[in-house]
Structure formats: structure tokens, C-alpha cells
Amino acid sequence: MIRVDPRLCIGCLSCSNVCPSQNILRTETAEERRIRWKRCREECDLCVELCPTEALTLVPIDESAPEPEVSFPLAGCRICGRRYAPEPMLRRVEAALPKSQTSEWVWDCPACRRRAEAERTTAETVAARRRRRV
Amino acid sequence: MAFYVDITRCIGCRSCEVACERVHGGRGHVQVHFVEDSASVPLFCHHCEEASCAAACFSGALFKEDTRTAFDVEKCTGCGLCSLACPFGVVWTDKIAHKCDLCDGRPEPTCVATCPADALSTDLDHLSRRARSRGARAAAQGGRR
Amino acid sequence: MRSFVFPEFEIIRDEERCGSCRGCERQCALGTHAYDPVADRLVSDDRKCAGCQRCVIFCPQKAIVVRPSPSFYRPNASWSREKIEDLKRQAETGGVLLTGCGSDKPFRIYWDHILLNASQVTNPSIDPLREPMELRTFLGRKPEMLEISREGKEVEIKTELYPNLTVETPILFSAMSFGAISYNAFKSLATAACRSGTYFNTGEGGLPREMRGEFGRCAIVQVASGRFGIDAEYLNVAQAVEIKVGQGAKPGIGGHLPGEKVSAAVAETRMIPQGTDAISPAPHHDIYSIEDLSTLITALKEATNYEKPISVKIAAVHNFAAIASGIVRAGADIIAIDGLRGGTGAAPKAIRDNVGIPTELAISSLDRRLREEGIRNRSSIIAAGGFRSSSDVIKAIALGADAVYIGSAALIAMGCTLCQKCYTGNCNWGICTQNPRLSGRLNVEIASQRLSNLISAWSHEIREMLGGMGINALESLRGNRDHLRGVGLYEWELDVLGIKGAGE
Numbered sequence: 001m002i003r004v005d006p007r008l009c010i011g012c013l014s015c016s017n018v019c020p021s022q023n024i025l026r027t028e029t030a031e032e033r034r035i036r037w038k039r040c041r042e043e044c045d046l047c048v049e050l051c052p053t054e055a056l057t058l059v060p061i062d063e064s065a066p067e068p069e070v071s072f073p074l075a076g077c078r079i080c081g082r083r084y085a086p087e088p089m090l091r092r093v094e095a096a097l098p099k100s101q102t103s104e105w106v107w108d109c110p111a112c113r114r115r116a117e118a119e120r121t122t123a124e125t126v127a128a129r130r131r132r133r134v
Numbered sequence: 135m136a137f138y139v140d141i142t143r144c145i146g147c148r149s150c151e152v153a154c155e156r157v158h159g160g161r162g163h164v165q166v167h168f169v170e171d172s173a174s175v176p177l178f179c180h181h182c183e184e185a186s187c188a189a190a191c192f193s194g195a196l197f198k199e200d201t202r203t204a205f206d207v208e209k210c211t212g213c214g215l216c217s218l219a220c221p222f223g224v225v226w227t228d229k230i231a232h233k234c235d236l237c238d239g240r241p242e243p244t245c246v247a248t249c250p251a252d253a254l255s256t257d258l259d260h261l262s263r264r265a266r267s268r269g270a271r272a273a274a275q276g277g278r279r
Numbered sequence: 280m281r282s283f284v285f286p287e288f289e290i291i292r293d294e295e296r297c298g299s300c301r302g303c304e305r306q307c308a309l310g311t312h313a314y315d316p317v318a319d320r321l322v323s324d325d326r327k328c329a330g331c332q333r334c335v336i337f338c339p340q341k342a343i344v345v346r347p348s349p350s351f352y353r354p355n356a357s358w359s360r361e362k363i364e365d366l367k368r369q370a371e372t373g374g375v376l377l378t379g380c381g382s383d384k385p386f387r388i389y390w391d392h393i394l395l396n397a398s399q400v401t402n403p404s405i406d407p408l409r410e411p412m413e414l415r416t417f418l419g420r421k422p423e424m425l426e427i428s429r430e431g432k433e434v435e436i437k438t439e440l441y442p443n444l445t446v447e448t449p450i451l452f453s454a455m456s457f458g459a460i461s462y463n464a465f466k467s468l469a470t471a472a473c474r475s476g477t478y479f480n481t482g483e484g485g486l487p488r489e490m491r492g493e494f495g496r497c498a499i500v501q502v503a504s505g506r507f508g509i510d511a512e513y514l515n516v517a518q519a520v521e522i523k524v525g526q527g528a529k530p531g532i533g534g535h536l537p538g539e540k541v542s543a544a545v546a547e548t549r550m551i552p553q554g555t556d557a558i559s560p561a562p563h564h565d566i567y568s569i570e571d572l573s574t575l576i577t578a579l580k581e582a583t584n585y586e587k588p589i590s591v592k593i594a595a596v597h598n599f600a601a602i603a604s605g606i607v608r609a610g611a612d613i614i615a616i617d618g619l620r621g622g623t624g625a626a627p628k629a630i631r632d633n634v635g636i637p638t639e640l641a642i643s644s645l646d647r648r649l650r651e652e653g654i655r656n657r658s659s660i661i662a663a664g665g666f667r668s669s670s671d672v673i674k675a676i677a678l679g680a681d682a683v684y685i686g687s688a689a690l691i692a693m694g695c696t697l698c699q700k701c702y703t704g705n706c707n708w709g710i711c712t713q714n715p716r717l718s719g720r721l722n723v724e725i726a727s728q729r730l731s732n733l734i735s736a737w738s739h740e741i742r743e744m745l746g747g748m749g750i751n752a753l754e755s756l757r758g759n760r761d762h763l764r765g766v767g768l769y770e771w772e773l774d775v776l777g778i779k780g781a782g783e
Contacts, residue, residue: 014212020339044302050193050211090218096190097190100184106219110220112223114222121141122172129142207314208314
């Protein structure tokens with residue numbers, strides 16, 4: 001079975017995606033993301049191998065141990081307020097960004113990022129056209 | 135290589151979206167955004183020079199290969215870090231990440247080939263040449279286009 | 280160059296069962312399976328498959344079958360498929376064919392032609408569940424005679440005893456170096472050895488510093504021709520020191536650990552620069568005679584303050600018994616003898632399959648030779664190479680071995696499927712690789728549990744068989760060939776083994 005270090009887990013669902021036996025269950029509501037590791041007898045190790053934070057370890061099966069479960073409240077978008085991702089994931093992304101880049105946009109949801117990009121491009125083009133006309 | 139979009143030519147027909155979806159098995163990488171009534175903007179992966187999606191990817195599925203940001207489906211775990219790391223919001227994730235691959239294996243990205251208004255190009259010169267000739271034409275017509 | 284060799288295996292995927300979970304793709308480090316995101320299905324490339332069966336075992340839907348490919352060349356008794364394909368491979372690469380694991384050739388397996396005895400009527404059999412059964416074995420030199428003093432009820436041995444290894448069961452883990460196998464596999468062997476009261480052998484790759492404190496008490500350390508990772512602490516922390524002269528899978532051949540496998544940890548343990556090839560020369564360059572060997576044995580005894588038995592490991596080759604006699608006279612306390620089927624991480628196929636003699640014959644002729652010369656007490660014999668079950672072990676002991684080394688058997692317990700691709704360094708089971716992603720797959724706790732279980736199972740079976748023979752101590756079976764009978768063997772084979780034919 002799998003032991004989880006809840007301090008390291010960022011709630012990315014990598015493990016749940018790679019689990020061939022669907023032993024890692026996810027429940028996502030508008031407010032939070034919940035992950036539960038079933039007491040699994042496989043020793044396939046894929047979730048451990050492919051965890052970005054090395055939060056998982058394979059341990060011998062223990063029938064009496066509780067099934068590990070973690071939950072993350074989802075962070076809300078600065079613009080539209082929609083909750084879109086667990087905060088630890090966003091912090092990890094922020095830390096991974098190249099130093100030369102600004103990072104506050106991480107706290108906007110992807111939909112708002114797209115809208116902002118479309119609006120910016122439009123504004124630029126309009127401005128350029130205006131310059132040409134002058 | 136990257137996309138260059140001349141949004142003054144975009145007519146908002148969303149042909150690029152359809153073409154991309156067809157090539158990529160129903161999961162497209164383009165989204166045409168409408169800014170009120172004033173413009174339609176197809177949003178693409180920019181294949182950023184300092185790609186933040188590649189920086190956030192832990193498994194090495196996203197990486198810089200020459201000028202493009204390449205994607206190796208074998209390594210992808212669908213963790214979604216890249217989606218959150220894209221400043222333009224143009225990387226999607228479900229079971230795996232979905233991101234523009236410049237239509238690997240085709241001579242030209244299908245969206246560019248499909249665009250009926252010729253608004254897309256992978257060649258910056260092409261666009262700038264057109265802009266210059268437009269400028270010249272405008273000058274010849276007395277400053278008006 | 281276009282390869283003219285058939286894919287060795289055929290991968291059959293039951294598309295109805297396959298849930299496209301991509302487990303197989305992620306399990307295979309050789310890239311056999313690939314996911315096609317457009318069609319949402321998996322495709323397999325038979326050519327890349329090594330037949331390790333990892334994907335088969337971990338497929339949750341049991342949708343994959345990997346079997347030898349049915350393609351064939353025109354049947355030909357002389358030109359077997361293997362010979363044709365080896366030749367083609369060489370024509371394509373121009374190189375030596377490498378392989379891993381022990382020889383898989385159909386040389387006679389004498390274990391399967393030897394039968395054990397059991398008690399009936401005139402001598403009672405013993406029930407090992409009710410009566411004590413002694414498997415404890417002492418490895419090392421024994422005195423010529425024992426002087427005992429008795430004072431009342433107190434009995435004391437007056438003779439000074441030589442240092443001996445005490446093993447609770449006559450099964451030791453044979454030399455597999457850190458570098459050849461992964462850190463986790465190495466640590467699993469060490470953990471299991473300590474737990475089961477037996478010993479693991481470090482091989483020639485040294486003993487990682489952080490493992491010395493905990494696992495030194497159940498380690499036999501090796502000094503081989505490459506002299507990797509040897510320092511005074513290494514020698515002294517262990518319970519015995521083994522000089523490796525030869526290896527059953529590749530007698531007369533040195534070792535070669537490719538640079539890709541020399542990770543930072545391996546480099547530190549071996550005391551060589553990271554990423555450089557670790558090459559063990561074929562001979563020890565300071566041993567060209569029995570006298571030279573004697574010098575090294577004495578040097579090692581000096582270095583370990585005469586407190587540890589010194590073992591010498593040689594491959595069983597023609598006339599080895601005479602050489603072994605010399606080795607005993609040179610001062611070796613233990614002789615490890617590695618037979619034809621001994622395993623390896625990498626060996627030239629031609630050598631592995633054609634050099635050496637079978638372990639069974641080697642044990643018997645060595646034991647007989649040492650007895651004839653009256654020096655059997657000066658050295659214990661550890662036999663190695665091709666032990667597959669507890670009955671093989673007990674037959675080896677009846678033929679004259681003191682204990683056995685198991686290598687392949689231990690790896691199989693950890694998950695190895697003998698796919699013979701050890702030399703590629705891409706072991707999907709995490710055993711024979713230094714790729715951190717793959718080696719992480721082998722969980723030390725679970726793997727060492729499997730190993731301890733194996734040792735305990737074999738020990739139980741050995742007790743059962745001993746009990747059936749009416750023997751209550753392994754000591755009484757050693758070299759006791761009367762308990763063995765041969766079936767289907769030629770006269771000369773029975774002679775070499777020193778056993779009678781069945782019914783005689």
C-alpha cells in the first residue's frame with residue numbers, strides 16, 4: 001500500500017492519473033479537492049515513481065492502517081473568483097517560473113488569462129491602427 | 135518556430151479550432167476569443183522562449199526543442215502543473231496535457247493551412263512583408279487604406 | 280542497418296479488456312508500449328520487448344500476453360533459431376554478444392538425476408516440528424583435533440579455534456555488487472541476510488559507508504581484481520573477506536561496469552570517478568601463482584587481525600580440484616566454488632555457455648580431493664551456481680558442500696524473471712539498474728521480506744528432508760553420499776559424483 005506525506009503532497013492528481021488499477025480516488029467539488037488512496041495490494045510503484053514531490057512511498061500492506069486521505073481547498077481566481085486549483089500547486093508553479101518572468105498572473109484562472117490575453121492583443125492592434133491613421 | 139497572428143484579418147470563423155481538433159483526436163489546442171464586437175482573437179501556444187510550462191513540468195514531458203516547446207506524451211502524467219504555469223492559459227489537461235505541437239509530422243500546422251483569411255502564419259517575414267506592402271499601398275492611395 | 284532478426288517475443292493485447300490506462304507503457308523502460316492519444320489506445324512494438332513480463336503482471340485488466348514469437352526459420356537440427364539469430368546479430372553489430380544471468384543451455388542438471396534417501400522401519404525418521412533440528416553451520420578452518428578439559432560438569436575446549444562464520448541456515452546470498460545491482464536490491468539482500476541469520480556478499484563494488492554500521496555484521500566483503508572500494512574499515516567491518524578469482528558465468532574473464540551505471544553513489548562506494556567505466560581485469564595482477572595468492576591471503580589476515588576467515592572464490596573449471604587444494608594450502612579458510620550455471624550481470628555469451636563445469640560434479644570432486652589429501656578440515660566449501668530449490672541445497676550438502684550461495688534464486692524472489700537483459704541497465708524490476716526511477720521500484724522492506732520468506736521456506740524444507748532421512752543435524756549429512764542415488768546417469772558420472780545408482 002501507499003504511505004502519503006501530506007506535507008509534501010500538492011494535490012496534482014498525478015498519482016490518480018497514472019494508477020492503472022484506479023486505487024487512488026479523487027472527489028472534486030467547487031470548494032475543495034479530496035484524494036484517497038485505497039489500501040492497495042499492488043506493488044507496481046507507478047504513483048510513487050511519478051509523484052512530482054516524492055510525497056508517496058510504497059510500504060508493506062497493513063490491514064489495520066487507515067486509508068490515507070488528503071484534501072485541499074481550491075484557491076480562487078483574483079479576477080472572476082472561481083476556485084480553480086489547490087494552492088500548493090500554484091505555489092509550486094510560482095517557484096518554478098523563470099526568474100525573469102512576473103508571476104502574479106499565476107493567481108488568475110486560465111480562462112481569465114485567456115480573456116486578458118485576447119483583450120490585450122485587441123487593444124494593441126487598435127492602438128497600432130490608430131497610430132497608423134494619425 | 136511560432137505562430138504569428140494578424141488579428142486584423144481574423145474573421146472569427148473558428149476554422150482553426152475545428153482543424154486542430156480534427157488532427158488531434160477531438161482535443162484542440164486553439165481557442166478563438168471574441169472581444170465584444172470589436173475583434174476575434176485566436177489564442178495559440180506561443181512556444182515561449184523561456185517556457186514556463188516546461189519549467190513547471192516535473193516529468194520532462196514538456197521541453198524546449200530548438201525554438202518549439204515540444205511535448206512527449208509518453209512522459210506526461212496529467213498532473214496539470216503546465217496548465218497552471220501557462221501565462222496565456224493555452225495548455226489544457228485532462229488525462230494528459232493538450233498543447234500545440236505545431237502538428238508534428240505535417241509540413242505545416244493545420245490551422246495555418248486551413249485559415250481562409252490567411253490570418254495565421256509561422257513565418258514572421260510573411261506577415262511583416264504584408265504589413266509593409268499594406269503600408270506602401272496605403273501611402274500610394276494617399277494615406278488611406 | 281535493417282535487422283533481419285525476428286522479434287523475440289510477441290505481445291498480444293486484448294483490445295476489449297485494455298482500458299488504455301497506460302500502465303504498461305509506464306512500466307516498460309524499454310519503450311515497448313506507446314500511447315496514441317489520437318486513437319486513445321496503446322500500441323506495442325514487439326522488437327523492443329525483453330520478455331521481462333513486468334507489464335503482464337501489472338496490467339490491471341490482464342489484457343497483455345507476452346510469449347515467444349511463433350515465427351520460425353526452416354527447422355534444422357544444426358542451425359537452431361538461437362544460433363541463426365546470434366549469427367545475424369553479430370553480422371549486424373560486429374561485436375561480442377553479451378548476455379546476463381546464468382547459462383540456459385540444456386547441459387545435464389544433475390540435481391534432477393539425484394534422489395534423496397528416507398528412513399523406513401530400521402531407523403526412525405524425525406519430525407522436525409517436534410524435535411530440535413540443527414541447521415547451524417560454521418564456515419572456516421576447523422582444528423585437526425580438539426583438546427577438551429573437564430572439571431566436574433564444566434567442559435571447556437582448550438584448543439585455540441580459528442575464526443569461523445556462523446550461519447543459521449546453510450544458504451548465503453552470493454556476490455552481487457552495488458553497481459551491478461541497484462542500491463535497493465543490494466540493501467534488500469543485506470536486510471534479509473541480517474534478519475535470517477545468514478550473510479550477504481558485497482561483490483567487488485564495495486560496501487556503501489552508511490550501510491557499514493548496520494549491515495557489517497552480516498556481510499562478506501569481496502576483494503576482486505579491480506580492488507574497488509577497499510579500505511581498512513571495509514575489511515574490518517565485515518565478518519569474512521572473500522578474494523574473487525573467478526566467476527562461474529565467466530571464468531577467466533574480468534568485469535566491466537559501463538560508465539552509465541557508475542552513478543554518484545556507485546562512484547563514491549567504488550572510489551572511482553563518476554561516469555567512468557569500472558573495469559576489473561581478468562587476472563589479479565599481483566597473483567600469478569599459489570604463492571602470490573598466499574601472500575594476499577596473509578596480507579588480508581594481517582589487515583583483519585587474524586579475526587576473520589578468508590575465503591577464495593574460484594570458478595569450477597577442468598582440474599580446479601588440484602588448484603583448490605593449493606588454495607587451501609595457501610591458507611584459505613573457505614573455498615567458494617562457482618559452477619557452470621552461475622549467474623552474472625553481463626558476460627560474453629560464448630563464455631557463459633561454453634566454459635566451466637557443472638556445480639554438482641565440482642562439489643563432489645573438490646570434497647573428495649580435499650578428503651584424500653587430508654585437508655578437508657582446513658577449509659569449508661561454499662558451492663554456488665544454479666541452486667533452484669531446497670532439494671538442490673540438501674543434495675549439494677550431501678555431496679560435500681558446507682553451505683551454498685544463492686544469487687539468481689534471490690533475485691527471482693525479488694521479482695527477476697531471468698530475461699537476461701541485465702547488461703542493458705534498464706531492468707524494469709528495479710534490480711539490475713542504476714536508473715533512479717527504476718531502482719526506486721524495488722521496495723527494500725517488501726523485497727527483503729520476500730527474501731527472508733524464501734530462506735525460511737527453504738530452511739523448513741531442509742529440516743523436513745533431514746528428518747525424513749533420520750538425521751537431526753546438517754553436520755551429519757555433509758559429504759554423506761550414502762543418502763544419494765543417481766537415476767539416468769552414466770557410470771562415469773556416478774563415479775565423479777561418488778554416488779551409487781538407484782536400487783544399488
